[in-house]
Amino acid sequence: MHAKRPRPAANLMAQVSLIASRVGICGWLRIRCKATRFRLASAGEMGLCPQRPALSHAPTWAGRRGRPYGNPYMVDTRILLWRSLSSLILWTLVLTMVILDWRTGCWLVIASFGLLAQREFYRAEQTKGHIVYSKFGLFCGFLLFLNSWYFLVWKGLGEGDPHSLRVVETVWWVEGVIVVFCIIGSLIRLVVSGEPKPQPIVSLALTIFGFLYVPYLFNFVAKIAFWPDPVNETRIVLVYLLAVTKFSDLGAYVTGILLGRHKMIPRVSPGKTWEGFAGGIAISLGVSLALVWYFPVQLQGIGMWGALLLGIVLPLISVVGDLAESVIKRDAAIKDSGRSIPGIGGALDLVDSILFTAPVLFFYLYSKAHL
Incomplete structure (x- = not known):
């Protein structure tokens, strides 16, 4: 039949x-x-x-490995529209701060995103049933950003000031004190709580790790923006960092949708492909060279050879930061870290790659200027 x-x-x-x-x-x-x-x-x-x-x-x-009829990924146009709108608003905000050279406003944006991302990390761990001292961790993170504002913005020295090295040493010295305070304070919080915890060492480790992973690393963005750099114009360096990092994410996203066939690390991030990885590096390299060519004086400390090097290294580090957050979200069984940014997710989804690229760029510029 x-x-x-x-x-x-x-x-x-x-x-x-x-x-x-x-x-x-x-x-x-x-x-x-x-x-x-x-x-x-x-x-x-x-x-x-x-x-x-x-x-x-x-x-x-x-x-499937072979896809002769094009990419089968469905693009949700509504999410793509929200993602584009959120990106446009964020870039407008950043460029407005840069053009107006409003240092306090720029610091407020950096500190707000850093603390919001740290809060989302703690919430992700709490969804698994872990006990985290989130209020104390957020307080320590705020102290980090406050340290950068006080010494680099409020009492900041001009670019090329001969006393800038003293500011560098002071900021790092106070940061060390804050890190020690976070570790010892978390231990004291654990001891004086008086309540038996199911996994006290896990609570202690997650509190300290959340502090080091998000605000400590993201604070390098504030250092790049307000550092008394004797060679480069720091606000243009900030634009360079954000552009090279985020265009790497954008290039990987678009190239992966159009050409992606071979999965990169499916157990960690199923959506990432090797084709998207290569496309992200190519676009990031082009943006790096274009910015140094367009701002030869403001970015003279980087130069074309530095732009070539950073245009390859920064997107590589960016992928590591993105995958690190994917591991955290997969462990917590969540898709996005939050819903604060429509189309993108949470603040941690936005800054995950910058957490890794900002320290690399900072130490590269610092070593060229002071070593």
Whole structure:
């Protein structure tokens, strides 16, 4: 007995849905590619392209090595629109601070994103049932940013000032005191709480790690922005850092959607591909060279050779930062660190790569200027 033939209308809608998903216009056509709605059609019933995989295989086609019919990833146009709008607003905010040279306002933005990202990290760990001393950790993070504001903004010296090295030593000395205070304070908090904790060492380790992972590393952005650099104009260096890092993420995202075939580390981040990785480095390198060419005086401490080196190293470090946050989110069984930024997720999703690239760029510039 022959199998019941699928309805022509169903086959037609299935084909339109599949084609629309491949060209990324599902959101505009209001077509939802739910392939399980349609019964599996045989090769004979498909007729035109018997070698094409059946529609019921479309959700798992992303895992196939060969994709001769283009990229099967469906792009949610609504999320892409929100992501673009959020990115535009954030870049407008950054460029406004840079053009106006409003140092206190820039510090407020840096400190706000840093503390919000640290709070999201603590919340991610709390979703797993861990006890974290989040208030004390956030207080220590605030002290770090306050230290940078007081010595680099409030009492900041001009670029090229002969006493700048003294400011460097003072900032690092106070930072060391804050780190020791965080470690000892967490131990005291654990002892004086008086409540038996199921995993006291885990609570202690997560509190200190959250402090070192987010505000301590992100504070290097404030150092880059307000450091008394004798060679470079620091506000342009800040734009350079953000542009090279975030365009690396953008290039990897777009290239991965269009050309991605080979998974990078599927157990950690299933969406990342080697093609996207290469595309991110290429675009980041182009942005690095273009900025140094356009600002030859403001970025003279980097130079074209430095732009070539940093254009390759920074996107590599950026991927490491992105994967590190993916490990944290996968361990906490969450997709995004928060919902504070529409289309992007949380603050930690936004700054994850900058957490790793900012220290690298800072020590590169500092070594060239003072060593």
